[in-house]
Amino acid sequence: MKSPENVLVLTAPSELTANDASSLRDKAKTRFTENYTDINLDCSHLGFIDSSGLGALISLQKLAAQRSGTLRLLKPQSAVIQILELTRLHRIFEIVPG
Amino acid sequence: MSAPAPFRNDPSLITPPGAEEGIAWRWTGIPSLMAVREAAVNARKFLKRQGLMEEDLNAWELVLTEAANNVVLHMPAERAGDSWNLQLIVTPKDVTATLTDHSPGFEWPDKVDLPDVDSESGRGLYIIKEMTSSRHYLRGPQENVLTLVRARQASGRITNADNVREPRTEVFTAEEKKELEATLDDMTEELGAAYESLSAIFRFSSESHRITDLSDFTSTLLHHLGTVTQSDCGVIRLAEEEGTFRTLAVMGGVPSPDTLDDGDFDRLEQAAIASGQDQWIEEGTLPARARIKSGLVHPFYEGGILMGTVSLGRHRLTDPMRAGDVNVVHTFSEFLAQHILRRRHEEAAQRASAVKRELELAASIQRSLLPRSMPSIPGLQLSAHCESAMDVGGDFYSVLPWGDTGVFFMMADVMGKGVGASMMAAVTRSVLRSVPQLYEDPGLVLQQTAKFLFEDLDRLEMFVTAVVGTMDLPSGEVRVASAGHCPVLIAMPDGEVYEIPACGPPLGLMEEIHYPSTSMRFPAGSRMLVFTDGLTDPRDGRGAFADHTELAHWLKESARSAGPADDLHEALLHRLRLNSATAPLADDQTFILLHRLETPTAP
Numbered sequence: 001m002k003s004p005e006n007v008l009v010l011t012a013p014s015e016l017t018a019n020d021a022s023s024l025r026d027k028a029k030t031r032f033t034e035n036y037t038d039i040n041l042d043c044s045h046l047g048f049i050d051s052s053g054l055g056a057l058i059s060l061q062k063l064a065a066q067r068s069g070t071l072r073l074l075k076p077q078s079a080v081i082q083i084l085e086l087t088r089l090h091r092i093f094e095i096v097p098g
Numbered sequence: 099m100s101a102p103a104p105f106r107n108d109p110s111l112i113t114p115p116g117a118e119e120g121i122a123w124r125w126t127g128i129p130s131l132m133a134v135r136e137a138a139v140n141a142r143k144f145l146k147r148q149g150l151m152e153e154d155l156n157a158w159e160l161v162l163t164e165a166a167n168n169v170v171l172h173m174p175a176e177r178a179g180d181s182w183n184l185q186l187i188v189t190p191k192d193v194t195a196t197l198t199d200h201s202p203g204f205e206w207p208d209k210v211d212l213p214d215v216d217s218e219s220g221r222g223l224y225i226i227k228e229m230t231s232s233r234h235y236l237r238g239p240q241e242n243v244l245t246l247v248r249a250r251q252a253s254g255r256i257t258n259a260d261n262v263r264e265p266r267t268e269v270f271t272a273e274e275k276k277e278l279e280a281t282l283d284d285m286t287e288e289l290g291a292a293y294e295s296l297s298a299i300f301r302f303s304s305e306s307h308r309i310t311d312l313s314d315f316t317s318t319l320l321h322h323l324g325t326v327t328q329s330d331c332g333v334i335r336l337a338e339e340e341g342t343f344r345t346l347a348v349m350g351g352v353p354s355p356d357t358l359d360d361g362d363f364d365r366l367e368q369a370a371i372a373s374g375q376d377q378w379i380e381e382g383t384l385p386a387r388a389r390i391k392s393g394l395v396h397p398f399y400e401g402g403i404l405m406g407t408v409s410l411g412r413h414r415l416t417d418p419m420r421a422g423d424v425n426v427v428h429t430f431s432e433f434l435a436q437h438i439l440r441r442r443h444e445e446a447a448q449r450a451s452a453v454k455r456e457l458e459l460a461a462s463i464q465r466s467l468l469p470r471s472m473p474s475i476p477g478l479q480l481s482a483h484c485e486s487a488m489d490v491g492g493d494f495y496s497v498l499p500w501g502d503t504g505v506f507f508m509m510a511d512v513m514g515k516g517v518g519a520s521m522m523a524a525v526t527r528s529v530l531r532s533v534p535q536l537y538e539d540p541g542l543v544l545q546q547t548a549k550f551l552f553e554d555l556d557r558l559e560m561f562v563t564a565v566v567g568t569m570d571l572p573s574g575e576v577r578v579a580s581a582g583h584c585p586v587l588i589a590m591p592d593g594e595v596y597e598i599p600a601c602g603p604p605l606g607l608m609e610e611i612h613y614p615s616t617s618m619r620f621p622a623g624s625r626m627l628v629f630t631d632g633l634t635d636p637r638d639g640r641g642a643f644a645d646h647t648e649l650a651h652w653l654k655e656s657a658r659s660a661g662p663a664d665d666l667h668e669a670l671l672h673r674l675r676l677n678s679a680t681a682p683l684a685d686d687q688t689f690i691l692l693h694r695l696e697t698p699t700a701p
Contacts, residue, residue, distance in 0.1 A: 018167050019131045050163045051225055055218035068402070076293065079156050081421050086228055087221050088212060090421040091376050091394075097425060 006069070008036040010060075012046040016053030025056045030061060037069030043076035044098060049083055061092060072096050124182040131175040133505065134166040135182055141195075147274045148188045151251035151280060154624050157229040158248065160171075162195060164222040165244055169199040177201070181332075192231065195246045203242040206235040208252030222638075226582075230504035240615060312441060316347040320408075324349050327423040329393060329410040335367070336406040336438070343406070350411075364389075367407050370397040376424070381416055391416045394424070398431035405435045461486070463520040467494040467527050473505060477571050477622075479693035480505070481667040486686050492562075493630050493686035494527055504570035506537045507690055511563045511583065511630045511648070513604075517559070526551060526562050526605070540566045540579035541601070546700050548581065548605045548613075555606030562605040565628060569620060569692060576626065579615045581605050584631050587650050589657040591623030595650045625657050625666065626692040632685035633674065642674045642687075662696045 008031055013020055028039065033088040039060050049057075075098030077082070084090040123144045127133035142159045150158075162184065169182050182199040210227045211221035226233065226246065234245040316334050322333050331350030335343040362384050370377040379393035393411035397404060408431050419427075458573075464486060472480040482495055492512025500506040508530050512519045529550045536542045543566050555561055565586060567578035578586050582604030585597040602613040622624070627649075634643045643649040652673065656666050674687055 015135070017131070017135060017163060018171075019135055048159065048163075050160060050167065051219070051221040052167065052220055058216060058218045082156070083160065083225070085418070085421060086225065086379075088418070089215070090424060091378060092215050094428075095421050095425060097422070 006036060007038040007040050008032050009040045009042065011042045014045050014047050015049050016046060016049045016056060018052035021052040021056035025059050026046065028060050037067040038072065039064050039069070040072045040074055041095075042074045043080060044074065046080055047077060049080050051087075054083070054087060054089060056063065057089070058094065070094050074098070110449055120187040120189045122188075123186045126181050127184075129170045129180060129199070131167065131170055131179060134163060134170055137166060138163040140230070141184065142185055144186065144559055145193065146190065149277075149660070150188075150193070150693050151277060154193070154248065154251050158193065158195070160225050161229050161246060161248070162197075164226050165195070165197050165246065168204070168222060169197065169201055172204055173199075173201040181532045190250070192247050192249045192472070195244075195248075197244040197246075198241055199322050200241050203237040205237075206233075215637050230669075254548045285571055305540070307342075312438070313346055315437065317349075319434055320347040320431055323408070323427065324410065326426050327410055327419060328412060328415060328462055330413040331390070332393075332408070332410040334406060334408050334434070346406070358614040362661060366395045367397075367409070368638050370395045370407060374399070378418055379411060380418065384411075389413050392418055393418055394427065395425050397423075400427075400432075400435040400439055402684070405438060408434075435470060460517040460520040463517070463524055464494070467520075467523055469496055472497055473499040473504060475499065475503065475571065478505065478569070479663075479665060479696050480691070481665060482690040483667070483671060484686065486539050492523045493632070494523045494690040495688055495690055496527065496531070497690060498531070500537055500568055501570070504568055505692070506534075506566070506568050507628060507692070508564065509583065509628050509630065509688060509690060510565075511688075513561050513563075518560070522555070522558070522560055522562065525554065526564065530564070530566065537568060538577075539615055540568060540577050541613040544579050544581045544605070544613040545611060546604070548611055551605050552609035556609075561607055563600075563630075564605055565600075567628075569694075574622075574694075575617055576620045577615045577617045578615045582607075584629055584634070585646055586644075587627040587629075587653050588618060588620065589625045589627075589653050591621055591656040593654055595654045597646065597650060620694055622694050623662065624694050625653070625655055627666075627670075627689060628692075629689040630686060632687035633689060665691070665693065667691055 008028070010024070010031070011027060012024065016024065032039065041057070041060065043070045057071065057073070057097070072094045073084075074096045076095060081090065081095065084095070099155065103519060124139070125137045125140065127137055138159050141162050142155050145158055146155055166182070166184065173180065177200065180200045182197065182201075185196045185198075187194045187196075207223070210223045212224050230246045230248045232245075232247045234243075236243040236245075236569055273308055316336075320332050320334050324330070329349075332347075333345060334347045336346050338344050366377045366379070366383070374397060376397075377395040379390055379395070381391050384390050388411070390411035391413060392411065392415055395407055395409040397407050406428060410427065468484055469482070472482065480497055482497065484493055484495060486493070493510070495507070495509040497505050497507045508527075510523065510530075512522045512526065526547070529547050530543065533543055533546050536546060544564065547564070551562070557621050561582075563581060563583040565578065565580040565583040567576055567586065569576045575589070578598045579602075580598065580600040581602050582600050585599045586598045588598065590596070596618065598616050598618065601616065602611055629649070643652065652670075653666075656669055660666060660669075669690070670689065680681070
């Protein structure tokens with residue numbers, strides 16, 4: 001695990017849908033300043049995610065990848081992991097279980 | 099997003115025609131994303147009241163959100179006030195959702211696939227397809243109707259909606275108990291899997307301390323990894339210099355580049371390395387004879403440097419590996435990478451320490467070869483110096499009393515550095531010292547030494563330059579013989595400098611060879627300089643002296659300006675250090691200075 005000063009820590013809302021996807025995307029873009037390479041997204045409260053929410057996660061992953069970093073999904077609930085597995089996206093994100 | 103949307107919710111339950119056993123629920127809303135969420139959440143609540151399993155509830159919440167989002171996103175702005183309807187019909191076997199809207203609609207593709215992994219959209223229809231049993235989309239001029247059916251999980255059963263809408267009591271209904279038990283079963287299974295992974299890691303960690311061979315270590319790791327991830331075969335390959343790979347461990351024969359000769363595995367491995375991402379094996383990814391139905395190729399890195407690949411395959415399971423399995427693969431790979439790095443550091447440290455020990459040994463051998471003191475001969479001023487380049491070298495010298503009034507001197511330079519050169523110097527010194535009966539004729543000493551050493555030097559492909567000689571005070575004569583060594587310089591009292599050159603090739607080139615001795619007068623006030631080529635011939639950069647001629651010139655000037663009892667030792671050292679101060683010595687620097695004093699010193 002890289003040192004914490006490289007890691008932007010964000011908290012996912014309880015729902016990540018077409019409603020709130022752009023809000024998370026914008027928040028990440030604003031706060032992902034030059035000193036960061038990685039993003040840790042705390043998913044412990046995330047109970048529901050739809051395809052737009054998955055799109056937001058991919059945009060976060062791209063932000064990190066531009067700086068050779070990684071997006072880590074921390075403690076996602078099993079329902080969220082199932083969606084990631086269904087859409088094969090668990091191959092792309094680093095999933096850190098709770 | 100706007101303020102709370104004005105929903106027109108019709109909570110009354112209706113029974114549609116032809117669905118005697120079904121319970122229906124309807125929703126009408128405006129086309130906004132917030133309305134979609136409200137509809138999905140309320141639909142979930144309704145379905146939960148009908149006793150659907152958690153998995154069904156999750157699926158419907160997502161499917162309805164995706165389907166209704168599509169409606170909203172396809173709705174032109176001028177028709178933002180148009181309503182859309184959702185109807186759910188629950189039967190004991192399945193749930194049917196009917197979504198009616200007045201948007202222009204869209205073409206439902208014949209084949210619904212996942213988009214590229216880095217695409218930020220285009221997964222909605224795939225999710226709907228994967229989570230429903232059947233789908234019908236009717237696109238009409240006035241309205242579009244999407245009908246979705248999903249079979250219910252086996253343990254779910256329709257209930258009397260009115261009953262479960264009663265205030266909750268402490269007593270669980272039979273259905274709720276079943277649901278709870280199912281949830282508990284799921285949790286137990288998940289915990290079990292996690293525990294299995296953890297205990298495998300711990301088991302492996304404790305075993306790994308006892309394994310010293312990297313290949314054994316990796317095999318054990320692969321075996322454990324295979325057990326945890328239910329894989330039947332696997333291979334771990336280590337990235338080596340110049341982009342080559344070494345197979346460290348194989349389990350179950352395949353996937354291995356050796357058994358898949360058509361390069362399919364290589365292609366996967368290359369793709370994993372090129373993208374830095376896991377490559378997934380599905381049915382059809384590899385040729386049928388590989389019998390691999392699912393698996394993955396994981397490239398692992400340490401500090402951004404590719405360390406190797408871990409590949410696993412399953413013969414029986416067609417499902418892709420789950421997130422838990424992938425985590426275990428990643429964790430084990432990190433562990434292996436750390437282990438390999440630690441091993442490399444240890445090996446480097448061992449090598450460095452071996453080299454250091456060798457250098458220390460060589461230096462100690464060389465120190466033992468040098469005389470601790472000079473013989474004390476009345477009328478003769480003697481001094482010597484030996485400084486090794488790079489800790490050790492092959493130079494040595496000796497000055498031995500010869501009779502009561504003379505000395506026998508020797509100097510040699512073994513070609514090469516390190517312990518080998520030091521050992522050979524020791525041998526040469528012993529041989530030279532073993533023939534004192536021959537000292538009277540230095541040429542004979544060299545001849546005999548050449549004969550003794552030839553076999554060893556020839557085998558080791560080494561050679562030694564050596565100069566030996568005598569100086570006898572009463573006769574005032576020096577006799578010198580040189581085997582390929584630098585000339586001996588003699589400065590006469592009048593300042594004239596003579597060179598005595600080599601009279602034959604270095605030792606080790608010929609077994610039988612005659613070295614003629616050269617004799618010279620060495621009157622009082624004369625000085626002699628015996629040296630090795632480190633003074634004039636460094637391997638790179640400029641030496642203290644460009645050549646013998648410059649050294650001879652220095653000797654001439656120094657001898658002329660020095661007092662009759664002055665020692666040139668310090669002056670020569672000073673000159674040598676002037677030139678070597680900025681750079682380390684390129685070659686050993688060794689010299690002997692002999693000065694026959696004008697007036698014999700009292701003993």
